Amino acid sequence: xxxxxxxxxxxxxxxxxxxxxxxxxxxxxxxxxxxxxxxxxxxxxxxxxxxxxxxxxxxxxxxxxxxxxxxxxxxxxxxxxxxxxxxxxxxxxxxxxxxxxxxxxxxxxxxxxxxxxxxxxxxxxxxxxxxxxxxxxxxxxxxxxxxxxxxxxxxxxxxxxxxxxxxxxxxxxxxxxxxxxxxxxxxxxxxxxxxxxxxxxxxxxxxxxxxxxxxxxxxxxxxxxxxxx
Amino acid sequence: xxxxxxxxxxxxxxxxxxxxxxxxxxxxxxxxxxxxxxxxxxxxxxxxxxxxxxxxxxxxxxxxxxxxxxxxxxxxxxxxxxx
Numbered sequence: 001x002x003x004x005x006x007x008x009x010x011x012x013x014x015x016x017x018x019x020x021x022x023x024x025x026x027x028x029x030x031x032x033x034x035x036x037x038x039x040x041x042x043x044x045x046x047x048x049x050x051x052x053x054x055x056x057x058x059x060x061x062x063x064x065x066x067x068x069x070x071x072x073x074x075x076x077x078x079x080x081x082x083x084x085x086x087x088x089x090x091x092x093x094x095x096x097x098x099x100x101x102x103x104x105x106x107x108x109x110x111x112x113x114x115x116x117x118x119x120x121x122x123x124x125x126x127x128x129x130x131x132x133x134x135x136x137x138x139x140x141x142x143x144x145x146x147x148x149x150x151x152x153x154x155x156x157x158x159x160x161x162x163x164x165x166x167x168x169x170x171x172x173x174x175x176x177x178x179x180x181x182x183x184x185x186x187x188x189x190x191x192x193x194x195x196x197x198x199x200x201x202x203x204x205x206x207x208x209x210x211x212x213x214x215x216x217x218x219x220x221x222x223x224x225x226x227x228x229x
Numbered sequence: 230x231x232x233x234x235x236x237x238x239x240x241x242x243x244x245x246x247x248x249x250x251x252x253x254x255x256x257x258x259x260x261x262x263x264x265x266x267x268x269x270x271x272x273x274x275x276x277x278x279x280x281x282x283x284x285x286x287x288x289x290x291x292x293x294x295x296x297x298x299x300x301x302x303x304x305x306x307x308x309x310x311x312x
Contacts, residue, residue, distance in 0.1 A: 031241045045238060090240040092252035092268025199232040220268070225234040 001081045002056060007144045010063045011110060012074050013049060015056040018085060024048055026121035027094040027114045027194070027222075030059065030087030034069055044069045047113040047196075047222075048088060049145075051120025060144060062110040093222045095121065099192060101129025104185045106175060106205055108136050108197025112144050114222060115196060119152070131155060134183050136175050136201070139163040157183040175201070177208045187213035196222040236270040239279050242293050243267065246302045256309045260288035264310065267291075281307075 003015030033043040050058035063074040077083075095103060095118045103122070105115040112135055122131050133156045137143045140160060149156045159171030159179055171179055185191035193209060195202050202223045210216055236252050243251040252268035263285035270281040270290055278294035283306070290307035293300060 029237070029240075045241065086241055086245075089244060089250075090237045090252055090268075091250045092240075092266055093235070093237050199234065217265075221235055222237055223232070223234045225232045225238070225274070 001077055001079055001083065004077065004079060007060065008142055010074065010142075011060060011144050013058050013060045014073065014077065014083075015058050016083065016085075018057050021057060022088070024052055024057070024088035025091070025094045025096065026052060026118040028088040028090045028117075029114070030057075030085045030089060032059070032069065032073070033084045033086070034072060035084070042068045045089075046073075047117070049113045049116050051117055051124050053124040054120065060110065060113045060116075093194065093196070093220050095192070095194065097122070097125045097127045097129070099129075101127075101131060102185045102189050102191040103129055103131040104191040104193045105131065105133040106135075106184070106193065106195045106197075107133065108175070108201035108205075109138075109142070110144060111195075111197030111201070111222070111224065112149075113196075115194060116145055116148070118194065119149075130185070132157070132183075132185065134159070134175060134179070136161055136171075136197075140165050140168070159183075175205050175208075177212055180205075180208055180212060187215075190215065190218060193219045194222075195219065197224060199223040199225050231273050231275070233271040233273055233282075236266070236268040236272060236281060238272045238274065239281060239291075239293060240268075242279070242300055243302070246300055254309060256290075256307045258283035258286060258288055258290055259306050259308055261286035267307075270307075 002017045005013040029045045029047045031043050031045050035041050046059045049060040061073045063070045107115050136159045161174050195205050202221050240252045253266050255266050257264045269284050272279055272281045281291040283290050292303040
């Protein structure tokens with residue numbers, strides 16, 4: 001661990017220097033394994049937040065209340081500590097410039113993490129594929145990568161589901177058919193869509209996309225589930 | 230009801246077993262005939278393993294079980310179309 005950045009109350013980004021790292025694709029994850037002194041092991045998957053071109057490999061981890069691994073990663077880990085990783089892993093929830101666009105990214109909560117990797121890759125590769133992010137979070141203070149995403153201007157649309165700052169002009173409420181029709185590429189553009197977030201959010205958004213006329217084979221999902229990470 | 234995750238979630242185990250990235254590999258559900266990549270299967274994780282079900286009919290396609298530190302993979306419900 002070479003760097004620890006606190007993103008929100010419950011989320012931090014770990015910058016890692018990984019021995020023999022082969023490089024990763026935007027959207028991939030790693031498995032992190034922790035071993036207790038008594039030999040007990042716990043393993044969880046975490047999305048890579050950095051772009052392939054970035055120097056350090058970054059994992060952005062949300063602390064889950066009853067989690068076994070995430071509270072340790074978010075609160076106990078310090079610069080200089082070591083972690084056991086397997087990866088990079090996954091090829092399905094990956095974007096490469098040759099896949100083209102337009103690309104519609106849709107995130108719920110910490111589901112923004114692999115999508116940030118995709119945005120960084122898109123920007124570093126100088127891709128001319130149109131790309132947009134629609135990101136729902138509970139409140140503005142829960143938005144991860146706030147400053148970085150705000151710099152992307154109209155390519156990023158936020159919608160807050162529980163509370164909003166005074167004078168908030170962004171979206172309010174969950175991502176539903178209406179929000180999609182206002183903020184996402186329409187089915188007529190046949191966008192490649194990446195949806196990542198908690199399982200119920202991903203299922204409701206994917207359902208709304210298909211009902212709205214998007215082709216299922218153009219929609220890639222990554223559900224976080226409730227696995228007690 | 231346990232919440233599903235995607236086929237991506239077992240990418241690490243499948244990589245260890247097959248020696249290659251598997252989530253983009255396509256296959257066919259032997260129950261209903263639906264085709265699609267492993268990444269689209271619905272995965273249910275439990276203590277010692279994981280069950281991947283067909284995204285269309287819900288039939289069991291791939292089962293992963295960790296037995297005494299060794300990973301066993303049963304792909305009996307899924308025909309890989311190419312490897």
